[in-house]
Amino acid sequence: xxxxxxxxxxxxxxxxxxxxxxxxxxxxxxxxxxxxxxxxxxxxxxxxxxxxxxxxxxxxxxxxxxxxxxxxxxxxxxxxxxxxxxxxxxxxxxxxxxxxxxxxxxxxxxxxxxxxxxxxxxxxxxxxxxxxxxxxxxxxxxxxxxxxxxxxxxxxxxxxxxxxxxxxxxxxxxxxxxxxxxxxxxxxxxxxxxxxxxxxxxxxxxxxxxxxxxxxxxxxxxxxxxxxxxxxxxxxxxxxxxxxxxxxxxxxxxxxxxxxxxxxxxxxxxxxxxxxxxxxxxxxxxxxxxxxxxxxxxxxxxxxxxxxxxxxxxxxxxxxxxxxxxxxxxxxxxxxxxxxxxxxxxxxxxxxxxxxxxxxxxxxxxxxxxxxxxxxxxxxxxxxxxxxxxxxxxxxxxxxxxxxxxxxxxxxxxxxxxxxxxxxxxxxxxxxxxxxxxxxxxxxxxxxxxxxxxxxxxxxxxxxxxxxxxxxxxxxxxxxxxxxxxxxxxxxxxxxxxxxxxxxxxxxxxxxxxxxxxxxxxxx
Amino acid sequence: xxxxxxxxxxxxxxxxxxxxxxxxxxxxxxxxxxxxxxxxxxxxxxxxxxxxxxxxxxxxxxxxxxxxxxxxxxxxxxxxxxxxxxxxxxxxxxxxxxxxxxxxxxxxxxxxxxxxxxxxxxxxxxxxxxxxx
Numbered sequence: 075x076x077x078x079x080x081x082x083x084x085x086x087x088x089x090x091x092x093x094x095x096x097x098x099x100x101x102x103x104x105x106x107x108x109x110x111x112x113x114x115x116x117x118x119x120x121x122x123x124x125x126x127x128x129x130x131x132x133x134x135x136x137x138x139x140x141x142x143x144x145x146x147x148x149x150x151x152x153x154x155x156x157x158x159x160x161x162x163x164x165x166x167x168x169x170x171x172x173x174x175x176x177x178x179x180x181x182x183x184x185x186x187x188x189x190x191x192x193x194x195x196x197x198x199x200x201x202x203x204x205x206x207x208x209x210x211x212x213x214x215x216x217x218x219x220x221x222x223x224x225x226x227x228x229x230x231x232x233x234x235x236x237x238x239x240x241x242x243x244x245x246x247x248x249x250x251x252x253x254x255x256x257x258x259x260x261x262x263x264x265x266x267x268x269x270x271x272x273x274x275x276x277x278x279x280x281x282x283x284x285x286x287x288x289x290x291x292x293x294x295x296x297x298x299x300x301x302x303x304x305x306x307x308x309x310x311x312x313x314x315x316x317x318x319x320x321x322x323x324x325x326x327x328x329x330x331x332x333x334x335x336x337x338x339x340x341x342x343x344x345x346x347x348x349x350x351x352x353x354x355x356x357x358x359x360x361x362x363x364x365x366x367x368x369x370x371x372x373x374x375x376x377x378x379x380x381x382x383x384x385x386x387x388x389x390x391x392x393x394x395x396x397x398x399x400x401x402x403x404x405x406x407x408x409x410x411x412x413x414x415x416x417x418x419x420x421x422x423x424x425x426x427x428x429x430x431x432x433x434x435x436x437x438x439x440x441x442x443x444x445x446x447x448x449x450x451x452x453x454x455x456x457x458x459x460x461x462x463x464x465x466x467x468x469x470x471x472x473x474x475x476x477x478x479x480x481x482x483x484x485x486x487x488x489x490x491x492x493x494x495x496x497x498x499x500x501x502x503x504x505x506x507x508x509x510x511x512x513x514x515x516x517x518x519x520x521x522x523x524x525x526x527x528x529x530x531x532x533x534x535x536x537x538x539x540x541x542x543x544x545x546x547x548x549x550x551x552x553x554x555x556x557x558x559x560x561x562x563x564x565x566x567x568x569x570x571x572x573x574x575x576x577x578x579x580x581x582x583x584x585x586x587x588x589x590x591x592x593x594x595x596x597x598x
Numbered sequence: 599x600x601x602x603x604x605x606x607x608x609x610x611x612x613x614x615x616x617x618x619x620x621x622x623x624x625x626x627x628x629x630x631x632x633x634x635x636x637x638x639x640x641x642x643x644x645x646x647x648x649x650x651x652x653x654x655x656x657x658x659x660x661x662x663x664x665x666x667x668x669x670x671x672x673x674x675x676x677x678x679x680x681x682x683x684x685x686x687x688x689x690x691x692x693x694x695x696x697x698x699x700x701x702x703x704x705x706x707x708x709x710x711x712x713x714x715x716x717x718x719x720x721x722x723x724x725x726x727x728x729x730x731x
Contacts, residue, residue, distance in 0.1 A: 183629075190648070252704065253702050595707075595708070
């Protein structure tokens, strides 16, 4: 018997929403406890700031330009590498419960397994694997899916439709009549993607994901190794947590984010320092990507709306923390805790008021790129608690799972296993991370590459609809932690810029086993 | 309104390729995720693998131009026009062009995503028929 792995993800959660990372709004005692007992990473970066490419990187250990799911709506090839296949081969029982999103949600033709399993009523389906064999879908024996709402074909939506149809109307309508991300406002302030949801807490997807996880775990024998990916759809918008829980945080008491200048002139001055698409989006001239409401103009965002969104976000984070606590208690009650590795993270962040913006897009700053990451190694492994300040990336997760399982890292992974201390990080060359953005949607193309070091965050905009190929951003994270002063054109930083540009060039020219880039099959 | 186009070169003569796409009831054989098609006059109703039914009005089926055009008339669509053109490259090679124009834009993307797989299947069927003579 080896070490079991509980991999917990959320969706679109900022670094600073955990108590241990400085949250002043939501309380997260369970995750704070895991951090105290394990390893907390202070600068974990995603490979992409949207769901599908980032999640595909967790599964494959590859960057989007390698695994081929380069933007939302591009399915990860069904025979792409999957760490779950390797763990399955190593004798692990494998499950993914909650939000997967390796395949597009908008799938009226039912072409993707993620959208058909619930209707078929089977736990998995046989598909081709990366090595040419046939096996369970992406290496998972058991799959049950959920996303942010109750419409559609996934397990949670069908469960709600079947068992609690009276509660469906309480959820926010995620998309509008044009199938764009909805701009409809709600709550007390009219903030977009906010709604008072009458759904009882027990029926909300956070509790559903935790309960389904416990149901699956309860079927495992004591000597069975398992890899369980418990994937919460929250705190991604819509912000419609159960009404019964909203009073946990009074939005009127929520302080404005430190990076939300209240004066419009100050916001605009900051945005004007950045590449031109920032201000264009803020003013409502361009919506470059599907992930933000097409009919919403960020300049209309008010301070109270930011407060209410952040309050509801904190409520959702608290519900997740409590749900994790119930799962961890079950693991303890089973007597398994000593041999269970727990890794918690998210796929990308959320602007949540930074620079007067909400949601996400090709904006490579900490709001979207600095992620919570906690690894509580199995106590039996006797790994000393630590705080790692070196930059690490979600691309390292696949190798980490395999290392925990005592398996070698296959040649296709592009990230080494996570360091367990800063000393290991130094020895392992954890000096920087790369984040990619590529989108081509309805005539608007944006291509961005960013390298993050402990000291700098450097972005190059490649030629696209709004960029000439010569624009960029450079922030000194030590002296400018809020990324307000763009040093890209500062002659005093030319050598820094050149060095980081070389790093991006090396990334572009890296030798790897690239999959053919996929085709956009849906907006998301 | 969004308009998206995909095309594929097919190793078969244009009449063979057009014969595949011009039979309105054959669409379940080559469009991924469509499991059933029924005709009533010039209205084709397709059923998808997820159980969704969509009525389509056949606008053109021209064997001389080798152009098939149809409109999805389901209420979700403010507008849709799908066209399949088969163009002769040589005696034994054709270009099949599948275009989708729709409003809302997002629906164009979703339908067009399916046309990529459709072109692959059309090619397989046509090339097989060509080899069979």
